[in-house]
Amino acid sequence: MTAALARLRARGPFPDYPFEPKAFVHANGLSQSFLDEGPRDGEVVLMLHGNPSWSFYWRHLVLGLRDRYRCIVPDHIGMGLSEKPDDSKYAYTLQSRIDDLEALLQHLGVTGPLTLAVHDWGGMIGFGWALKHADRVKRLVILNTAAFPLPSAKRMPWRLRLGRDSRLGGWAIRRFNLFARGAARFGTMRKLPEEVRAAYSGVYEGWQDAISTLRFMQDIPLAPGDRAWPLVEAAGLALPGYSDRPAFLGWGLRDFVFDRHFLAGFRKALPQAEVHAYKDAGHYILEDKHEELVPAIRAFLDANPL
Numbered sequence: 491m492t493a494a495l496a497r498l499r500a501r502g503p504f505p506d507y508p509f510e511p512k513a514f515v516h517a518n519g520l521s522q523s524f525l526d527e528g529p530r531d532g533e534v535v536l537m538l539h540g541n542p543s544w545s546f547y548w549r550h551l552v553l554g555l556r557d558r559y560r561c562i563v564p565d566h567i568g569m570g571l572s573e574k575p576d577d578s579k580y581a582y583t584l585q586s587r588i589d590d591l592e593a594l595l596q597h598l599g600v601t602g603p604l605t606l607a608v609h610d611w612g613g614m615i616g617f618g619w620a621l622k623h624a625d626r627v628k629r630l631v632i633l634n635t636a637a638f639p640l641p642s643a644k645r646m647p648w649r650l651r652l653g654r655d656s657r658l659g660g661w662a663i664r665r666f667n668l669f670a671r672g673a674a675r676f677g678t679m680r681k682l683p684e685e686v687r688a689a690y691s692g693v694y695e696g697w698q699d700a701i702s703t704l705r706f707m708q709d710i711p712l713a714p715g716d717r718a719w720p721l722v723e724a725a726g727l728a729l730p731g732y733s734d735r736p737a738f739l740g741w742g743l744r745d746f747v748f749d750r751h752f753l754a755g756f757r758k759a760l761p762q763a764e765v766h767a768y769k770d771a772g773h774y775i776l777e778d779k780h781e782e783l784v785p786a787i788r789a790f791l792d793a794n795p796l
Contacts, residue, residue, distance in 0.1 A: 504689040507549045511571055514597050520580060522594060523571035525563040527552050532560035533796045534600055538591070539563075540610020540635065541706035542670040543774070544570025546689050547609060550776055554784035559605075559791065564594055566615070568702025570693055575701075582705030584718040587611075588618045603796045607631035607787075610748070610773070611706055614718070617725040624728065628796050630737040630763075631787055632756055633775050634748040638726025639719070640712060644751040653707035660704050669703045670694040677773040679744055686777070729759040736794035737763035740783050742771030764790060 511523045525545050535555060537548040545563040552561045565572040566587055567580055580586065595601070606627045608616040613635030620627050640646060652659035653669060663669050674687040682690075694700045711718040737760045741753045753767060766786055771778035 501692050502689075504546055504549075505683070505685050506553070507546055507689070509549075509552070511545070511565075514594055516567075516590065516593055518580070520567055520575055521573045522567055522590060523565040524594060525552060525561060526598065527563075528556040528558065528560040530560065532558055533791070534560045534562060534602070534604040535607055535631075535791070536595075536600075536604050536616070537561060537563040537607040538609070538612030538616045539566070539569070540612045541569070542673050542694060542703040543610065543690060544693060546570065547774065547776060548607075550780035550784050551607070551787060554788055555791070562595075562598065562600065564591065566590065566611075566702070568705065574699050576698065577701075577705075582702060583709055584614060584618060584711075584721050587615045588721070591615060591619050602626065603628045605629040605631060605791065605796075607633070608635050608637075609633045609776070610635055613637045614722055614725065617729065618721045621721070621724055621728060624731060627732065628735060629791065629794055630732060630735060630760070631740070631790070632737065632760075632763075633740045633783075634742055634745050634752075634773055636748060636752050636755075637722075637729050638755055638759075639722055641751040641755055644749070646710075646712065647746055650707055650710060650747065653704055654710055660708070663704045663707070664697050664700045667691060667694050667696075667700050667703075669707070670700070673773065678777045679742075679770050679772050680778055682777060729756075733760050733762060736790065738787060738790045739763045739765045739767070740775055740779070740787070741765070741767040742773060742775035742778055743767055743769050744771060745773040745775075747773065 509525050514522045539547050544565045548563050555561055568574045603626050606616045617637035653663050670691040674690040694703055709718050711722050
């Protein structure tokens with residue numbers, strides 16, 4: 491374990507997170523933390539988080555599945571309990587995230603069919619990875635995310651533009667950990683316990699530890715010419731190709747980013763999907779509705795074996 495990883499883990503224990511994270515050292519020397527819970531021969535459920543969360547977001551679902559399913563849950567580089575390098579050591583791009591995922595799965599020997607579970611940026615990472623591995627994605631669990639460009643009817647929220655396009659806003663996000671703190675406080679309809687909010691934001695306290703929360707925002711593709719645009723555009727074009735597979739859509743309709751416009755995009759591409767939409771849930775839908783969603787997702791997986 492690296493000194494940086496040990497320092498981050500020392501910020502725990504984290505509530506409802508009784509796991510022992512593992513670490514994978516990439517070819518570039520960077521250490522990535524991940525969960526690998528459940529039987530080795532169980533059907534694989536790959537859970538991908540977004541910004542500014544980490545594997546902690548998926549904890550309730552892991553606890554609800556790990557008796558039967560193999561749950562693989564990475565913390566992206568710069569996120570959660572993974573190493574948080576500066577820009578000289580890591581390119582904080584969507585393609586880098588996809589490459590990291592490819593390397594991790596190869597390291598784990600996961601080369602067969604799996605369920606892709608995604609939230610926030612996890613959608614673009616997961617469906618970006620799936621551009622080369624669509625045949626391996628047998629089921630979809632999609633929660634408040636995107637796998638296509640910003641819908642024309644949706645305006646880019648000012649809170650994201652503050653970090654994406656403003657140097658002052660970017661400085662404030664890293665200096666005061668604004669994005670992670672704000673998401674933990676305002677990303678749900680229910681008021682989260684203080685220790686849960688601290689688990690979400692505490693791993694990003696400090697200038698260096700907050701780097702990825704800003705770099706993710708700066709990588710948001712809005713138009714051709716943005717470096718992530720070709721991947722997101724290609725993922726969007728490929729999305730209807732999954733309409734022959736079981737899909738589960740869980741949506742918090744009070745999400746100020748991934749709102750009804752994004753849900754409509756997924757429903758159009760995946761008309762067969764099982765949809766659970768909540769008017770009283772926000773962005774962190776697994777916080778607002780885990781009591782209902784975890785058993786519903788479990789039932790969906792059980793009813794659609796690989």
